[in-house]
Amino acid sequence: MIVAIFTLSALAGASGLLLGFAAVRFKVEGDPVVEKIEAMLPQSQCGQCGYVGCRSYAEAIVAGEADINQCPPGGNNGIIALAELLGRDPKPLNAEYGAEQPKRVAVIDEQSCIGCTLCIQACPVDAILGAAKHMHTVIARECTGCELCLAPCPVDCIQMEPVAATITTWKWTYPVAEIEAA
Numbered sequence: 431m432i433v434a435i436f437t438l439s440a441l442a443g444a445s446g447l448l449l450g451f452a453a454v455r456f457k458v459e460g461d462p463v464v465e466k467i468e469a470m471l472p473q474s475q476c477g478q479c480g481y482v483g484c485r486s487y488a489e490a491i492v493a494g495e496a497d498i499n500q501c502p503p504g505g506n507n508g509i510i511a512l513a514e515l516l517g518r519d520p521k522p523l524n525a526e527y528g529a530e531q532p533k534r535v536a537v538i539d540e541q542s543c544i545g546c547t548l549c550i551q552a553c554p555v556d557a558i559l560g561a562a563k564h565m566h567t568v569i570a571r572e573c574t575g576c577e578l579c580l581a582p583c584p585v586d587c588i589q590m591e592p593v594a595a596t597i598t599t600w601k602w603t604y605p606v607a608e609i610e611a612a
Contacts, residue, residue, distance in 0.1 A: 463516075464488045470511050472503040475554040476576030478528050483554070497521070502528035503575070534590040535573040536580075540565045542587035549579040549588060 467488035474484070479500040481487040490496035491512070498512040499521040506523060513520040523530055536557070538549070545563040550556075557573040560566030570593075579588055 461489075461492060464492050466515060467491055467512065470504075470508060470515065471501060472508065472574070474503045474574035474576045476503060476574065476578060477554075478502050478576070480527065491516075497524065499524045500527045502530055505530035531575075533593045534575040535570045535593055536568045536575070536577075536588050537591050538566050538568055539587040539589070540567065542585050544585055544587075546584060548582035548584065552578045552582045554578060 464485075468485050471484040471488060475482075477483070479487045479496065479502075481490055481496065487496060487501065491498060498516065498518060499509050501508055502523060504512075506520075509523060510520045512518075536549075538558075543560075543565040545560060545565060547560065547562050547566075549566060550558045550560060554576065555572055555574055557569045558566050558579060559569060575590065575593075577590060580590070
């Protein structure tokens with residue numbers, strides 16, 4: 431019995447060492463350009479660009495499957511930053527994917543909320559708290575303003591409100607060159 435325990439322990443230890451070595455030796459590095467592009471995107475995970483999230487959009491840009499002007503939350507500043515990184519000419523935001531808007535957050539009218547949990551399921555960043563048949567609320571600092579919670583709400587108790595500029599939310603606006611359509 432003791433010999434069997436030692437044998438299995440030695441086998442498990444050897445397997446662990448072998449797997450650890452293989453993980454280090456055969457590690458697959460990610461594409462650094464994809465990482466840089468993803469870091470420039472707003473991380474709203476909204477899907478307005480036609481891709482599931484910011485990571486898949488960045489991968490599509492590198493693969494040549496998507497253009498740099500498909501991200502409405504990133505706006506013209508995002509397009510210009512991507513153009514500079516990739517050495518391309520900036521383009522105006524493609525209207526097919528939406529229009530640039532100021533930062534907004536979802537607000538739930540708690541008196542009208544029926545607790546259906548459809549908005550919780552739709553939120554890609556888990557910014558909505560609540561339980562079935564109880565009112566829900568939005569964690570404002572987590573909300574990316576993607577508007578994905580609006581459509582599934584059966585009682586239309588969710589509205590998007592602009593974020594008020596305070597000392598903690600105000601950001602310096604950089605000068606932006608106008609981009610003309612070709």
